[in-house]
Amino acid sequence: MATMATETKPAAASSGAISRSGNGTPSRWGLGDGAAIPWEYAPAPESRDVVTLKETYGLFIGGREIPSSDGETFVSVNPATEEPLAKIARGTAADMDKAVRTARRAFQRSWGKLPGRERAKYLFRIARILQERSREFAVLESMDSGKPIKESRDVDVPLAAAHFWYYAGWADKLDYAFPGRVARPLGVAAQIIPWNFPLLMLAWKIAPALAAGNTVVLKPASTTPLSALLFADVCRQADLPPGVVNIVPGPGEIGMALITNPGVDKVAFTGSTEIGRKIFKGVAGSDKALTLELGGKAANIVFDDAPLDQAVEGIVNGIYFNQGEVCCAGSRLLAQESIVEPLIEKLKDRLATIRVGDPLDKNTDVGAINSKAQLEKITELVAAGRAEGAEMYQPACDLPDRGYFFRPTLFTNVAQSHRIAREEIFGPVLSVLTFRTPDEAIEKANNTAYGLSAGVWTDKGSRILSMVRRLKAGVVWANTFNRFDPTSPFGGYKESGFGREGGMHGLHAYVRLEDR
Ligand code: NDP
Numbered sequence: 001m002a003t004m005a006t007e008t009k010p011a012a013a014s015s016g017a018i019s020r021s022g023n024g025t026p027s028r029w030g031l032g033d034g035a036a037i038p039w040e041y042a043p044a045p046e047s048r049d050v051v052t053l054k055e056t057y058g059l060f061i062g063g064r065e066i067p068s069s070d071g072e073t074f075v076s077v078n079p080a081t082e083e084p085l086a087k088i089a090r091g092t093a094a095d096m097d098k099a100v101r102t103a104r105r106a107f108q109r110s111w112g113k114l115p116g117r118e119r120a121k122y123l124f125r126i127a128r129i130l131q132e133r134s135r136e137f138a139v140l141e142s143m144d145s146g147k148p149i150k151e152s153r154d155v156d157v158p159l160a161a162a163h164f165w166y167y168a169g170w171a172d173k174l175d176y177a178f179p180g181r182v183a184r185p186l187g188v189a190a191q192i193i194p195w196n197f198p199l200l201m202l203a204w205k206i207a208p209a210l211a212a213g214n215t216v217v218l219k220p221a222s223t224t225p226l227s228a229l230l231f232a233d234v235c236r237q238a239d240l241p242p243g244v245v246n247i248v249p250g251p252g253e254i255g256m257a258l259i260t261n262p263g264v265d266k267v268a269f270t271g272s273t274e275i276g277r278k279i280f281k282g283v284a285g286s287d288k289a290l291t292l293e294l295g296g297k298a299a300n301i302v303f304d305d306a307p308l309d310q311a312v313e314g315i316v317n318g319i320y321f322n323q324g325e326v327c328c329a330g331s332r333l334l335a336q337e338s339i340v341e342p343l344i345e346k347l348k349d350r351l352a353t354i355r356v357g358d359p360l361d362k363n364t365d366v367g368a369i370n371s372k373a374q375l376e377k378i379t380e381l382v383a384a385g386r387a388e389g390a391e392m393y394q395p396a397c398d399l400p401d402r403g404y405f406f407r408p409t410l411f412t413n414v415a416q417s418h419r420i421a422r423e424e425i426f427g428p429v430l431s432v433l434t435f436r437t438p439d440e441a442i443e444k445a446n447n448t449a450y451g452l453s454a455g456v457w458t459d460k461g462s463r464i465l466s467m468v469r470r471l472k473a474g475v476v477w478a479n480t481f482n483r484f485d486p487t488s489p490f491g492g493y494k495e496s497g498f499g500r501e502g503g504m505h506g507l508h509a510y511v512r513l514e515d516r
Contacts, residue, residue, distance in 0.1 A: 041355070044362040046362060048360065053085055053226075055087060056086065056087040058089045060246060063240075063243060067089050068095055070092055072090040072092075074090045074249075076222075076226055079146035080143075081402055082403055085143060088226075089249070091254050093254055101263060102246055103217050104187070107187055110244070111210075111213060111214075119213060120168045120172050122239075127164035130234060131158075134153070137152075141227045143226075144226040145359075146368030146369060147322050147323070147359055147367050148359050148365060148366065149359060150362055157199065162486045163200075163207040164207045166207070167211035167486070171211040171212075174511065178508075178513055190219075190267045191206070191209070191217070191267075191268045192218075192267075192270070193218065195370050197322070199227040201270050206218065208507050212507055212511045216246065218248070219255050222249065228249070231247070255279075259283060272295055272424075273450075276292045289509065293496075293497050293499070295327055295496060298318070298329060298453040299444065299454050299471075300319075300334065300455040301334040301435075301467065302315070303336050303438075303456075303459075305460060306479070307459070308343055310479065312343070312346045314330075314477075315347060316347075317481050319331055319333075319428065321482050323369055326482065328475060329426075329482075330455050333431070334435050336441075340432070344432065348393060351393075352395040354366055357400055357405075358400065368403045368404050378429065381423060381427075382409060382427075384420065385418060385420035385429075385431070390412065390420060390431070394407040394409050406428055409427075409429040416447060421433065422448065424450070446470075451474065451492050452474055452493075453476070453492075454473040455477045455480075456476060457478075457479055458478075474491045474492040475488075475491075
């Protein structure tokens with residue numbers, strides 16, 4: 001609901017235009033009678049009542065919640081308020097070993113022997129429960145991660161359920177997915193996920209693994225373990241046989257203990273390229289299957305024939321969605337030189353309307369940065385951008401007094417050598433570069449160690465096709481950005497990793513194909 005107040009209309013503001021108010025929140029000016037009617041959004045917080053937080057959460061091993069072997073716990077903090085949310089059992093290497101042995105037993109005794117149509121029933125059940133409990137998941141996810149409720153409610157949770165629906169459909173159709181071959185499960189899958197899409201990354205990993213007949217040990221990120229532990233409850237509610245899914249939160253080291261455990265057959269990791277390299281070394285020399293989904297520094301390329309207003313929406317979605325904490329974020333805008341000025345002008349106007357604040361407020365566009373450490377990393381890289389000579393623009397907006405918040409940021413005058421053009425910032429920071437010809441755009445877009453995603457904005461279909469062929473990126477969006485679908489494979493080239501998640505390709509990563 002909007003609150004209204006009467007004010008004098010400034011000369012510059014035309015009817016229906018959007019202007020910046022003192023605290024950076026937008027005011028829309030009334031039409032018709034000459035009287036200016038600016039209005040602002042009233043707070044619209046989602047109720048926390050739908051979530052019942054436990055004081056302490058255990059490890060989920062063998063269908064039961066148990067304390068860690070040394071009894072230690074850690075605290076998960078709400079990044080928007082800095083308040084502790086709950087204590088979590090801190091898994092150890094011994095707990096990981098226990099979880100892997102439990103998953104192995106479940107694979108041998110129950111899950112690995114179940115026909116696909118029976119496995120499908122459990123996956124369908126999980127999908128349905130996720131939908132039934134979607135509000136609870138959305139609120140918990142926003143509290144634990146800092147992401148805006150409108151994203152957890154409309155993107156993360158529905159997409160997580162969609163992955164279970166989708167892979168449930170494949171569980172009894174593996175013969176059709178891999179015609180002429182016999183698809184066998186690999187065994188125990190070790191899965192390590194990051195903090196930017198906690199529930200969604202869990203679904204990307206667990207759904208295809210279970211559909212193909214594998215069992216799972218999953219380690220969530222230390223700053224966002226709660227939705228995974230709520231998912232443990234979903235597994236119990238769905239009567240999933242004990243040990244098929246095991247969830248062990250704890251520090252990074254236990255992730256290494258997990259992937260090097262000899263009882264593991266398959267490793268799937270999503271996170272930073274730095275840790276991805278360690279995982280790669282940890283798995284090298286073994287016969288474990290491996291997929292790595294790592295960082296990115298995507299180019300979002302806007303040609304002079306693109307519809308600029310739509311492109312602006314795509315650019316904003318590309319870099320400010322989930323506070324820019326997205327591996328495939330369009331963090332480098334490549335704008336054709338002839339339109340760079342109007343494009344930046346439109347972008348600045350649009351930035352002024354972005355609402356930064358309480359993640360649980362339904363009107364919030366940019367929530368809290370996931371952790372203090374991540375906020376420090378963003379702050380450091382932005383300072384480096386200024387020191388190296390790029391020009392910074394941030395809309396005027398008040399940030400909450402507590403919590404880890406960062407203003408949407410735009411850098412112009414960026415050179416390819418600048419750190420902000422090369423390094424994954426993982427925050428709401430856009431670096432603008434320019435190009436003259438398609439060749440130059442390709443050269444600049446591909447001039448990165450990463451190769452996860454890219455975007456192309458143009459009116460010409462032929463240009464889209466020619467750019468897509470030459471861009472070294474696993475996913476290329478045309479006249480849109482950050483679109484995800486369970487049927488579509490996702491993954492990278494170069495330092496963005498290898499292997500694909502999603503679609504039939506995602507299923508392939510969890511099976512061994514044999515001749516008939
Ligand atoms: P990490 O890569 O460190 O974390 C990802 C996951 O790996 C977490 O579950 C983490 O556990 C775990 N992990 C950490 N160390 C090890 C290890 N030695 N062996 C096995 N598993 C390990 O990312 P961060 O959370 O530290 O973020 C750092 C940077 O990485 C970000 O600033 C961002 O640039 C990038 N990043 C990229 C992501 C992507 O999807 N491309 C996702 C997340 C981060 P724990 O949480 O306990 O440390």
